[in-house]
Amino acid sequence: MEEFLLRLQESDFGVWVSSAPTLLAYPTILMLHTVGLAMVVGPAAVLDLRLLGYGERLPVSALSGVFRVMWIGFAINASTGIALFISEADDKGLKWIFWVKLSAIALALIVTSRLRKAVFGGGDPDAAPPRAQGLAVWSLLLWFVAITSGRLMAYVK
Amino acid sequence: MILVFASWLHKTQISVALQQQVSWLWPFCETLHFAGLALLLGVAGMFDLRLMGFMRSVPISVVKGFMPWAMAGFALNLLTGIVFIVSEPAQYFGNPTWWLKVAFLVVAGLNALVFETTLGQRAAALPVGVDTPVALKVIAVVSFLSWFGVLWAGRMLPFVGAGVGAGL
Numbered sequence: 001m002e003e004f005l006l007r008l009q010e011s012d013f014g015v016w017v018s019s020a021p022t023l024l025a026y027p028t029i030l031m032l033h034t035v036g037l038a039m040v041v042g043p044a045a046v047l048d049l050r051l052l053g054y055g056e057r058l059p060v061s062a063l064s065g066v067f068r069v070m071w072i073g074f075a076i077n078a079s080t081g082i083a084l085f086i087s088e089a090d091d092k093g094l095k096w097i098f099w100v101k102l103s104a105i106a107l108a109l110i111v112t113s114r115l116r117k118a119v120f121g122g123g124d125p126d127a128a129p130p131r132a133q134g135l136a137v138w139s140l141l142l143w144f145v146a147i148t149s150g151r152l153m154a155y156v157k
Numbered sequence: 158m159i160l161v162f163a164s165w166l167h168k169t170q171i172s173v174a175l176q177q178q179v180s181w182l183w184p185f186c187e188t189l190h191f192a193g194l195a196l197l198l199g200v201a202g203m204f205d206l207r208l209m210g211f212m213r214s215v216p217i218s219v220v221k222g223f224m225p226w227a228m229a230g231f232a233l234n235l236l237t238g239i240v241f242i243v244s245e246p247a248q249y250f251g252n253p254t255w256w257l258k259v260a261f262l263v264v265a266g267l268n269a270l271v272f273e274t275t276l277g278q279r280a281a282a283l284p285v286g287v288d289t290p291v292a293l294k295v296i297a298v299v300s301f302l303s304w305f306g307v308l309w310a311g312r313m314l315p316f317v318g319a320g321v322g323a324g325l
Contacts, residue, residue, distance in 0.1 A: 023316060031312040037191065038308070042199010046223055055222050062215040069203075144192060151188045 001094075008089035017087035026087065033080040039073025041143045044112065048136035051119070051128060060125040067116060074109075097156040101149035108142035111135050163246035175244040183244070186237040193237065194311075196230030198304055208280065208297035210289045217289075218281040254310050254318040261306035268299045 008014055017025050043066035050058055085092060092098050115135040119128045166172055175182070200223050206212065207220045242249050249255040272280075280293055289297075 027313055027316040031309055034308060034312050038195045038198035041195035042202065045196055046200055049226065057222050058219045062219065065212055147191050148188045151184060151191060155184050
């Protein structure tokens with residue numbers, strides 16, 4: 001495992017990402033990872049908060065478009081995340097906090113897909129079933145864990 | 158001059174207190190800074206897109222109803238940002254990229270002020286389904302780009318211009 005991670009990190013691409021003397025490598029990829037984060041978590045938070053009762057003048061049905069923004073953000077973050085991972089595979093791949101982050105994201109995606117089905121699965125979005133509220137709480141919680149563990153990757157040994 | 162101020166601030170009681178805080182205060186504030194940015198950019202970004210003419214079936218006044226969450230994200234980031242600056246002033250005041258971030262913030266703030274004082278009311282009264290006037294589109298694009306600039310400069314802090322005031 002460790003040997004494989006090291007080979008990733010020392011591949012041409014990995015070395016380019018981590019140490020090319022250009023802002024377009026590591027800094028820009030990291031910046032895009034933050035843009036994607038805002039595109040995923042911002043709209044998710046809006047939908048979750050609305051389902052929890054905030055901003056009731058906004059019809060839930062008007063929020064069906066948030067998933068498109070979230071998917072674009074997620075695509076950005078999956079690809080930039082893979083690039084960042086390759087560049088530091090040996091440093092980051094074996095950290096437990098990294099696996100916390102990946103698990104939180106995986107669970108958040110499952111919650112998001114269930115939430116979408118519960119709210120926009122055919123019935124009236126503005127009469128969403130009560131379990132949608134539970135899913136909204138999980139969504140907020142899991143995305144926050146994902147952000148926190150992502151940030152902590154810079155600190156946890 | 159500004160570094161003299163940074164050096165003074167670094168020695169104030171509040172700065173020393175923050176520097177000697179539990180080791181997780183800084184990462185904790187960073188995490189909140191990221192959560193705040195998601196809230197701020199996620200909500201304000203959608204409002205900007207609506208002003209640009211996307212999602213026309215949703216009344217502008219309704220999207221605007223979510224702006225308090227963007228403000229909450231901004232407040233969170235202002236607060237955590239102040240913690241960073243007061244703890245390590247030279248790291249920021251000595252970095253031209255940080256000043257660029259502040260410049261983008263000023264543009265975004267002034268732009269929001271122009272919107273609120275001139276077009277805000279009329280925008281909220283626009284009927285659904287119609288295209289937004291050019292003036293609103295311009296304001297929305299300026300907002301979108303300046304917030305992106307804030308994020309860009311913030312994320313580039315460790316990579317561009319860092320080190321000028323390091324070690325103070």
